[in-house]
Amino acid sequence: MKLLLGRVLLPVVRRGSRGCTGGPQKEVRVRFAPSPTGFLHLGGLRTALYNYLFAKKHGGVFILRLEDTDRSRLVPGSAERIEDMLEWAGIPPDESPRRGGLYGPYEQSRRLNFYHEAVQTLLESGAAYRCFCTQQRLELMKKEALRSRETPRYDNRCRHLTSSQVQEKLAKNLPFVVRFQLPSGAPSFQDLVYGRTHHNVASVEGDPVILKGDGFPTYHLANVVDDYKMDVSHVLRGEEWLISTTKHLLLYQALGWPPPAYAHLPLLLNKDGSKLSKRQGDIYIQHFVQRGFLPDTLLDIITNCGSGFSGNQVGRTLPELLRQFNLRSTSTHSALLDLDKLPEFCKVHLSRWIEGADTRAQLVEQLQTLLQEKYKDVTFDKTYIERILMLRKGHLHLLTDLLSPDFSYLWIRPSVQQEELQRLSSEAAEIGSLVVRILQNSHKDTSLELLSKELKSQLQLLKATKYSTSMKLLRLVLSGLETGPSVAEMLLSLGPEESIIRLQTASSG
Structure with missing residues (x-):
C-alpha cells in the first residue's frame, strides 16, 4: 500500500463539530448507514424507521450515510434507490448524499482523509500496527483451525514486529494492512436495549483489520470515525453488531474520543424464526412499491411484530407510531414478521386513504395514471374514479387490484353477443x-x-x-x-x- 497515512489533512474546520471542539453536543443525532450493495429490504427499513422515530421524538437529526468502502460489492444506482425508498416511506433523512449537510461528505468512499488521519494516530500511539501477512498464510491458518475444529482467528504475529523490521518491509514496498491491537480485559458497557453487556473480544478474536491494503477502511474503523466526526449521539443498529461494539468502544478509547450511546435492535425474522434473506425477492421495498403498496402498510406491519410501541393494533400511521414510540420499551426478543397478514394490513390502510379527502385525491391521480398506461385510447373521469374507490372501500387490498381482469368492466365496455x-x-x-x-x-x-x-x-x-x-x-x-x-x-x-x-x-x- 503506497498511500502515506496521516499526510492528507482536512482543508476545512467545521464550526460546531465535536471532532474539532472536543466537546459533545446535546443535540440528538442518529444515523442509518446501509451499504449500497442492493435494494433496501424490510429489515433495513425497520432500522431506518427506529432511527427516524428516535430523532423526531427528541427533536433531533436523522442522517443517511452510505458505507460504500467495500468496492467489490457495490451495485450501480443502489445508493440513489435507498434514498428514494426512504422518501417514499415518508421517513426522509435530514442530512444525506442527496440533501447535503454540514458534516459531509455522506459517502465513506469520499472520507478517506478522516480514516487515514485516525489510523496515523493509532499507529503513532502503538494502538495499531502494520500487518504484512500474506493472504496465503492467512488461508493456511484458517484451514488449520477448521481442521482442528477451532474458530479461525489471526495469531497477532505482526503485532510483535520491531520498528526496524517494519521499516525494512516498508522499504521493500511489501503490501500491508493495518490492524488494531485488542487489549485484554475489555470493559462492559450499558446498551439501551440489552442492558449491561460485556464481550472480552481479545480472548476469542485476533486483532481486527481496520485499514485494508487498498487504502479503504473496514467497518470497524469507518463507523467509529464517522460517528464521531458527524457528532452522532446515539447509534441504533441491529443486534448482529452487539458483539463488535466492544471493539468500537476500544477504538474510541484509543483515539481519546467520547463514544455515543448504543442501542441494538432485535432482528426482524421470518415467522418461522429464520433470517430474512436477500434471496427472498419479496422482502425488498422496491418490490412493494412496484406492486402498489402504501407506505403506511409496510411501516405498520414491520412494527406490529416487534416492540418499542404501546400495543400491536393494526392500522397505525406514522404520526401514531411517533406518538407511541419508546426505545426503552424495546425488548430483546426477535420480531417475527408474518407476511401472510399483509392483505389485512393493506385493506385497513387503503380504506383509510380512501376515507381521507387529500389521500383519496392522491389515489385518484395514481389510478388515473395507471389506467391511462393500460388503456391508452380511453379517457377516465376523476369523479367516476373517485366513485369507484368509495364503492370498493373495504374490499380492495391494493389500488392495482382495480387493474385486474375482474374489474376491467369498470373501464371498458364488454363485447357480448x-x-x-x-x-x-x-x-x-x-x-x-x-x-x-x-x-x-x-x-x-x-x-x-x-x-x-x-x-x-x-x-x-x-x-x-x-x-x-x-x-x-x-x-x-x-x-x-x-x-x-x-x-x-x-x-x-x-x-x-x-x-x-x-x-x-x-x-x-
Missing part, C-alpha cells in the same frame, strides 16, 4: 328493459341495499327465467364475466347512464 344472452334466457330483452326502468325511476342516491331489493322483487316476477339466471345474464351484459361483484354493485359503480347503455345490448334483442 346476443346469441350468448338468448342461450341463457328467451326473456333477455325483457330483463334488460326492466332493469333500465328501475334505474330510470331510482333516486340518484339509491343505496346498494335498496337497489338489490328492488331488482329481486321485480325479476322474481318473470315467468320463464329464474332469478339466479337473470342475475347471471345481467352480470354478463354489464361486465362480460360470469362471476364477480353483485349486479347491484356493478350498476352503482357504472352509474345509470353507462349501465343503461350496456343494458340496451340485452333489451335490443
